[in-house]
Amino acid sequence: MKKVFASALASLMLMSLAACGSSSSASSGSAGSGSAQSEGFVPTKSVTWVCTSSAGGGSDIFTRKIGEIMTNENLVNGQTIVVSNETDGSGEVGRNKVATMTNDADYTLLTFNSGDLTPMVKNTNNRSSNFRILAIMAVDKQLLFSCPASDAKTDYAKNGGDQTDFAAAIEAAKNGTFVVIGGSKGDDIETYNKLIKEVGLTEQQMGYITYDSTSDAITAALGGNVDFVISKPAAASQYVESGDLTSVLALAEERYTGSLSDAPTLSEIGDYENVEVPVWRGVAAPIAMSDEAVAYWSDVLDQVSKTETWQNDYLKTYQLIDQHMNTDDATRYVTAYETVYMADNGLS
Helix, strand or coil, X not given: CHHHHHHHXXXXXXXXXXXXXXXXXXXXXXXXXXXXXXXXXXXXXCEEEEECCCCCCHHHHHHHHHHXXXXXXXXXXXXXXXXXXXXXXXXXXXXXXXXXXXXXXXXEEEEEEHHHHHHHHHHCCCCHHHEEEEEEEEEECEEEEECCCCCCCCHHHHCCCCCCCHHHHHXXXXXXXXXXXXXXXXXXXXXXXXXXXXXXXCCCCEEEEECCCHHHHHHHHHCCCCCEEEECHHHHHHHHHHCCCEEEEEECCCCCCHHHCCCCEHHHHCCCCCCCCCEEEEEEEECCCCHHHHHHHHHHHHHHHCCHHHHHHHHHHHCCEEEEECHHXXXXXXXXXXXXXXXXXXXX
């Protein structure tokens, strides 16, 4: 039943994304920076952007790329954007700080992804309604990577396991050799759970180590402390290109392209169905942010999504799906996503 529901959820996501994307294009196309500014808000001091993941991870790259574009395209009235990486409590401390903020609410942004929402609603009283959802910018997916050249510190590596062949790792785990996967929080854990269920393994056969960010998990792989690491392309591509990481498995319905094209999907390595957990990447703000500021930031993020830098240097380079939603569409989508997720997990 959960497998059927997961498929239904994926379909819901794709249909909702397509519908919201078309309405977003229509609504945002008629709005320019002048319309947002005419509502009465223009930043006149530094902006703090909270990212509840460590520097170098996918969320951090997403955050800094948008901030860079905002600055270079002069979209924030010449003001400085200061990124604050706040990972305490797996990021919940930073998210709660933003949710409850009253001072400087118009000058505070938050990187907010599906991988942030899911553990938040499981482990805290915060919900998406405790934030202003400003935009969804893109949809991301994942792969498994390994570092065959690292010093062997795991059971699988010490026993001569092939770290470039995930099918071999599955068989080794079934035959009693412990295999370990590293990754970040939220959607990485959900992806791992779907993966081991599909291949018929338990946590005792193929375990998972949670790190504060993907960059920390990659560091563990480079040090030989995990056999495989779950990552989005953004955080891992540079290591693949340098030869430090090898892409082993595409956690998607089809292979990636470019330097990641050698990684097969799960259905290509055995009698399995492909596993994927699409990750929407968005921007939120304190619930106390004024309507004028919400309109301003929604418009600025729309302008960012249309820049050549965003389209080519971020989306194309890191192989994300282009899917911008303005504040109205993003709020409806995130609310629907949260409702389905909570129902699936017996949450209220």
